[in-house]
Amino acid sequence: MSSFRSEPILWIHVAGLATLPISLLLCLLFLSIGEPLLPVWMELFLVAAIGVIPLLWMQFRRPFYIFAILGVALKPENLTEQQRKILCLINTNLNRVLALATAILLVGVLWQIYQVAPLVSNVARFLPQWRSAGLLLASLAFLASNLFLQIPVSIVRVLVTNDTEFAAIEPLPLEKIKQDFTILGVRVNQIVPQLVQSLLGMNKDSQEPLKSDPEQH
Template structure:
């Protein structure tokens, strides 16, 4: 097992992938409201622009700082050396390529959803006259689906990094993190409980926390 797999924030954000179908279904229901008021290409363009462009721009220019949950984020000064190495991995060309490919994939998915929207016309909760509201809901839901796809995919790509490449990664400077990454919410000194933070601390030897736990009772006698 790679040592950085012990970092809980990686797995927390990877789990966000499970919400993508929910957001896409909400987008589908929004597109099913009423009849098109604009040409098909224009409606798809508007929803795609709102849904894809902000997230893609973020991932290409200032990647999402994974050391955050909801509206709180760890202060850059609180990040360990290896956590800053992980952040450097999110700035790699490989992650940027993943972001572009994911955006193209989601554009294709939006086209399929738009084509299938009439099938949901009888189950969408809004009346047909609310087409503009439906488009707004679809755009915001598509934005959320892109966010919860792009971040887990970037995490998955980092998880595939081999141990040697990770160890050779130049860590980000704590002072540069606010300029190089998107940090959501309020910055705090701690998010996860101390017990989780301590047992999941990244070390060169991934078995070190286990060995320490085994040897602790013996040393206390």
């Protein structure tokens, strides 16, 4: 059996970190739109609440089902034993602590972005200068930032698990998966990473006869 760390979906989610700077830059751009309508603390609270609370609530109550990407989710009944073990590591108290720490960190980043926003207001002059729309778009960009950081953080928790600890984990029962996780997207039998693994396996198999050809001659 291959190592659980070779599970493609884990690395796809980790790669999602690359979009974090983009979403934060968009948040900065939208916060620079228009003149403040509300006190500083109120605008910050609005953006932080929309960007943090939904994801934090999800991570505490029913964590994101990681075997999903781009609007499709692998059917829980199609998960391997190894994949169901991985889910056990996602729904833990340690991951909830990490989720809270991540949210606090990003709120600190949001405060810094808010301070810098007036300095880049000229960049956003091509956009309609509606402060309310800017705050809403900034909130959505901040929500995306939380998503692109919260999930990779929970994945890193899986990747640093030692093999002995992982081997001792009991696979999560099917009914618990549907009950304990937030499954977003259309449920399918296969997703792209599984297809890639199959193709790689076929390539390896196709190379084996080539090595034996000289012996046959």
